[in-house]
Amino acid sequence: MPTKAKKAKSLPEGRLDHHSIDQFEDVPIRSTIDENNKIMEELFKDSSDIVLRKFEIENGPKAMLCYVDGMVTTSAVDDALKALMILEGNAFTVDQITEQTLPVAQASKIQFFKELLTNLLSGDSVLFVDGQDTAVCLGLRGGIRRSVAEPETETVVRGPREGFNEHLRTNTSLVRSKIKSPRLKMKSFVIGTETQTNVILTYMAGIVDPRLLEEVENRLSDIRIDGVLESGYIEEFIQDQGYSPFPQVQTTERPDTVAAAILEGRVAIMVDGTPFALIAPFGFWQWLQASEDYYERFMASTLLRWLRLISLFFALLSPALYIAVSTYHPEMIPTNLLLSIAASREAIPFPAVVEALIMELAFEALREAGVRLPRIVGQAVSILGALVVGQAAVQAGIVSAAMVIVVSMTGIASFTLPRYNASISIRMLRFPLMLLASVFGLLGIMIGVMVIVGHLSKITTFGVPYLAPVTPLEVSDLKDVMVRAPWWKMNKRPKYLGNRNVRRQRPQS
Template sequence: MPTKTKAKSLPDGQLDHHAINEFKDVPIRATIEENKKIMEELFKDSSDIVLREFDIENGPKAMLCYVDGMVTTSAVDDALKALMILEGNAFSIDRITEQTLPVTQASKIQFYKELLTNLLSGDSVLFVDEQDTAVCLGLRGGIRRSVSEPETETVVRGPREGFNEHLRTNTSLLRSKIKSPRLKLKSFVIGTETNTNVVLAYMAGIVNPKLLEEAEKRISRIHIDGVLESGYIEEFIQDQGYSPFPQVQTTERPDTVAAGLLEGRIAIMVDGTPFALLAPFGFWQWLQASEDYYERFMATTLLRWLRLGSLFVALLAPAIYIAVSTFHPEMIPTNLLLSIAASREAIPFPAVVEALIMELSFEALREAGVRLPKIVGQAVSILGALVVGQAAVQAGIVSAAMVIVVSMTGIASFTLPRYNAAIAIRMLRFPIMILASIFGLLGIIIGVMVVVGHLAKLTTFGIPYLAPVTPVDMSDMKDVMVRAPWWKMKKRPKYMGTSNVRRQRPEPEQ
């Protein structure tokens, strides 16, 4: 295996550089000429890197470096003005950092790794002649998307603000929800080329120390050239990579992340994406929406039962239709059986082929609706569902009963609040349909047993995926298939192993 060489200045003036981490031992040079030469070589053919040389009044030459489009131009102008006019005061690097610059964040740096990391994150860097220390100025700016309502997790009642692509905006939204010094935001930098900022959020005094230690260990083990979205992190930290079931929750909502942290979970936020990760994430979180905790508990409980029933419909409805119509027609009432037989009389395909044609067409229409512009996406979905479905029935390709079953399946899959969980159900629907076409209801039972067995064996950060139902804990059943009123949920879930299990203060004795 070839060994990596640390970045260094070679005799011929060329810089042997590979990644920012390899600049950790490269000191900042004491002359403007050397630093300018290094920067020009590093950012050759990079038109967005600005190197602005100027003279400090009553002082040496200086050079300000920044990435055009990632700084606030007015703040850069103010900083340059303050440096060019020192009002006759004696120059010193400490005075520049502590008094002269009109910048709230200014720090001294001595090595190129820290310099490059800050520069490419949007900070400005000041070099001063005859100084082997540079000054990092927090002048980040540029055009960023404003805080808006989450598009994938809309609610009738609840906060309407969602994360955006700016990490510090996201951490500030979270901090505004939890105004406590217990909220900790631990930083990581992942990606040898992208150097993406990643934040691990948790509540000190609540989170299970073992869970926190495991999360830090899994994040620290990630060695990749780039991280462009939180999905990169998700695949690295999940317990079982080959499982179709999500083991990490994704969300755009600060209130959802805050609620998870207060239950003892950990959150991971990645710069450049509005989707945060929450872990652990078990099966029963599939049925929970953020709105469940803002509406009255009786309505929420009803909705959870509806979602649970819809989950089984989305998974099993086509398979049950195939099994009953092919192997067990005696289970169908006579009038309904005659109606189904009449509608299938001219259909040249068996029921399983009908179902596959309709399901694949529905999935294609759903994908097309997502990829097309919003203006035409909805029109395409309606056109496909109404016109194509009706035309397929009239052409004798599929039966009307199959169109109804597939439509019910599609509607049921949309009731699940978690998009990544709905994808797992959509994938498992097809092998269960194949089993039903071969073995009838026995095939469905086999498929369901395999799925349940896999769920029972699955873990999420070491916690059973089906907890608290398996292993059963009656004290934690207040927020599973039913949602107890808030005044009844006095403790956090025990299966999380939180350091502080009590959510509400005990009532004072009379």
């Protein structure tokens, strides 16, 4: 029996431009140019960047090409119009135009307005043909894009110098050029009812844990928001512990970092409009790992990891330790040093905790000012400002010279961490530890550290313990934690990620 034709759904009530694209999911494209033109004009009223170009196909019906000015390659649009208006004839249906006439590599047929609007506003061009209830989507995206450049937040001495930019397909191509395997999958999502932001979930089939993959897909699918303008929106939606100060998703601008994570069995999320990709799961020991560790010889990389670990504790604890020792436990300081500190603090009107808070807040303010100011003067303001303010504060008798040294060394130590979001966590936790030290001394620091370690041990990131593989202990995975073993020793992927294919190197014959 013949199937019953699907009844065309009416357009949403009221002004069309007040409705989201999702409400056009079952609204079919009309068969006449006039109807489609009326709908498009109503949808994009007062939108000067939307171009509706009417013309006639040679010896054929009327047609209309729609695109967003500035988001297409103009020369490719001209070639498509030329093919229809001058060079070709007797191509009157959508199938004939798509298969025979248009000199476009990417062309697909569309039947509903939701897909049409999504593609149009993403940079594609859409062709309507009179008498056809199907439109043609032409992949003519272009416009001005930032070129591939060196990442600004993850510079290296040795290693690739290319970084992501704001164009999603450029970013996916950079990852694809690193991993030339058909097992590299890139699953597409559209998130944001108004922005319709394209999001790519990329992973290695046959390596990634299916449970991890399913969990990430579910969390992405559950996001309900009007717009996604940067990957940070998605990071907050998908993390396990929303109120934890510790990052549970890694951010990176480097394609090689994404490729390495995918080969380990992790997943990466790339968002259109931002050069920062997300990597999950992300644990504590990834704080100490930089991409350069795997390009230098293992002994140098291991030394640098220990230096970062020591710097991490120094950045977290040194102001609190100074406050506790100088206030409650002066017997722990050598006599000569104690006399020197006492002499420098003789004219200071504030207790040590107030000194530390003043200097830490001033240092953080200078650091923030250096980021916000133009790059030419930003570094000079950060460095010279800290020197001038510190020297002036000492001469004015507001803070002691010892406190300036402690705060300066703390700031330097925080810069050694390769992960910027991890260093922010350390900077935040430094202040409650200082307050605990001012009240309880070393006991307060111990209480604070115990609370932090207990919290870290409770966190999971997509089902993976945050402190893995140290706790729970997985001895075989310790080759890439506090030390970086030689490449010929790291022949297996991390077991704590639940990889389906653990072996990375073929056994020697």
